[in-house]
Amino acid sequence: MGKAKKMKGSQSFRQRLLLSTLSSTRITIDEIRSDDMIPGLRPHEISLLRLIETVTDDAVVEVNETGTQLKYKPGIIMGGKNLVHNCALSRSIGYYLEPLVVLALFGKKPLSIRLRGITNDPRDPSVDTFRSTTLQILKRFGVPEEGLDLKIEARGVAPDGGGEVFLTVPTVKTLTAVHWVEEGMVKRIRGSTFSTRVTTDFEHSMRFAARGIFNNLLPDVHITLDHRAGSQAGKSPGYGISLVAETTTGCYISADTTVSCLRTDETELDVEKKERLPAEDTGAEIASWLLHEIEKGGVVDSTHQGLLFILCASCEPDLSKVRVGTLSPYGVETLRNIKEFMGVQFTIKPDPLTGTVILKCVGSGLVNLSRKLS
Amino acid sequence: PLKENARKKNPNLMDIVYGASGSLATPLINENHDTSDDEESDEEEFFKPKGEQSKNLGGGWDVGYVNSEDCSKFLNYGYLKNWKEKDVCESIRDRFTTGDWSK
Numbered sequence: 001m002g003k004a005k006k007m008k009g010s011q012s013f014r015q016r017l018l019l020s021t022l023s024s025t026r027i028t029i030d031e032i033r034s035d036d037m038i039p040g041l042r043p044h045e046i047s048l049l050r051l052i053e054t055v056t057d058d059a060v061v062e063v064n065e066t067g068t069q070l071k072y073k074p075g076i077i078m079g080g081k082n083l084v085h086n087c088a089l090s091r092s093i094g095y096y097l098e099p100l101v102v103l104a105l106f107g108k109k110p111l112s113i114r115l116r117g118i119t120n121d122p123r124d125p126s127v128d129t130f131r132s133t134t135l136q137i138l139k140r141f142g143v144p145e146e147g148l149d150l151k152i153e154a155r156g157v158a159p160d161g162g163g164e165v166f167l168t169v170p171t172v173k174t175l176t177a178v179h180w181v182e183e184g185m186v187k188r189i190r191g192s193t194f195s196t197r198v199t200t201d202f203e204h205s206m207r208f209a210a211r212g213i214f215n216n217l218l219p220d221v222h223i224t225l226d227h228r229a230g231s232q233a234g235k236s237p238g239y240g241i242s243l244v245a246e247t248t249t250g251c252y253i254s255a256d257t258t259v260s261c262l263r264t265d266e267t268e269l270d271v272e273k274k275e276r277l278p279a280e281d282t283g284a285e286i287a288s289w290l291l292h293e294i295e296k297g298g299v300v301d302s303t304h305q306g307l308l309f310i311l312c313a314s315c316e317p318d319l320s321k322v323r324v325g326t327l328s329p330y331g332v333e334t335l336r337n338i339k340e341f342m343g344v345q346f347t348i349k350p351d352p353l354t355g356t357v358i359l360k361c362v363g364s365g366l367v368n369l370s371r372k373l374s
Numbered sequence: 375p376l377k378e379n380a381r382k383k384n385p386n387l388m389d390i391v392y393g394a395s396g397s398l399a400t401p402l403i404n405e406n407h408d409t410s411d412d413e414e415s416d417e418e419e420f421f422k423p424k425g426e427q428s429k430n431l432g433g434g435w436d437v438g439y440v441n442s443e444d445c446s447k448f449l450n451y452g453y454l455k456n457w458k459e460k461d462v463c464e465s466i467r468d469r470f471t472t473g474d475w476s477k
Binding site: 336 | 390392439444446450451458463466467471473
């Protein structure tokens with residue numbers, strides 16, 4: 001496996017673990033929040049390490065006493081049936097799903113896993129967005145539709161969660177390179193609102209406001225309601241909305257958010273908005289985000305750039321060509337991590353006519369070795 | 375100076391992402407924030423968790439801060455157009471199947 005790559009800080013934690021595992025590269029991360037009041041790894045990061053240990057064999061994880069240093073030696077990706085993981089509540093399930101779904105593709109066996117925790121949160125893509133958008137992007141790269149699914153068994157918001165999803169991911173031998181530059185035209189908008197332990201009024205307000213925004217643009221808009229009660233509603237009150245625009249060329253552009261009524265810790269979002277917006281403003285805002293993403297162009301939204309680039313770089317050694325809107329900070333970070341771990345450098349050219357960006361790369365030819373063994 | 379302006383407006387994306395040829399791969403790592411923040415911090419700021427400082431740096435290209443948050447979700451929408459206005463919607467009409475297909 002060679003010498004361990006040395007890195008610093010908590011940045012790109014998930015991609016580092018993912019790419020380290022996919023490329024069988026040992027890593028040592030130092031100075032993880034070493035100057036913070038509370039230094040070291042956060043509960044969600046520890047929880048992610050446990051999750052990776054659950055789906056792999058022979059991984060070695062060593063954390064020092066203060067949690068500021070991590071040594072990780074990746075194991076073999078196993079997958080497996082009916083696994084269970086309780087996600088730490090400092091981040092939502094979306095945080096865990098993003099690396100997990102890519103990892104699982106290269107497993108020995110198909111994965112089915114029950115994840116418990118927070119299903120909807122403003123900081124991570126919601127489980128609804130994961131269903132409507134993330135899974136669709138995977139299919140573009142040859143991931144079979146059969147066995148690729150996420151069921152939302154119970155919803156849960158911050159701070160106490162109580163949500164539960166059931167994820168199934170098939171394995172692939174390799175991913176197929178894509179030529180994906182036409183974003184097409186938006187033909188319909190779909191979406192859903194949810195509410196847990198609060199009245200459905202919030203959902204109606206968000207839906208009404210969001211529909212109002214789209215009225216000028218197209219008639220084919222459907223936003224469903226998903227009010228949960230009892231054990232399906234988790235432990236905390238909240239509501240949210242997830243929207244997706246589907247184009248004529250099979251692109252999916254997403255926007256979502258969640259309002260957790262009892263959240264106390266100050267996330268980036270709450271700092272700016274101390275007072276909670278009325279639900280109709282939340283609906284209008286997310287609808288506006290969606291139109292903003294559509295305006296930017298590109299075959300995926302800003303949030304999914306990282307996934308798109310990782311999939312391109314993991315493909316069989318053929319040329320992939322994709323178009324995105326403006327490069328997002330997370331997209332840039334991803335491109336750097338890909339170069340570091342996979343040695344794949346993209347050619348990146350702006351398309352001045354549309355204000356979009358074209359990226360090209362030759363896949364690293366990642367082959368699912370463990371699958372071959374079976 | 376004109377040339378410089380043009381360069382700033384239209385920076386080479388390869389350089390921004392991977393660093394100008396010859397330099398480090400991540401030229402935008404803001405490791406200096408540590409020192410500068412410490413110097414500037416007055417007592418009020420003293421107990422501010424470090425993570426928040428990185429947030430205050432305004433996002434944008436500041437993705438290299440070694441302890442920056444690991445979030446894929448794009449939230450930096452800033453000022454939003456008033457999409458309730460018909461005229462504003464018209465500007466992206468052609469991105470919809472209801473638009474003018476001949477363009």
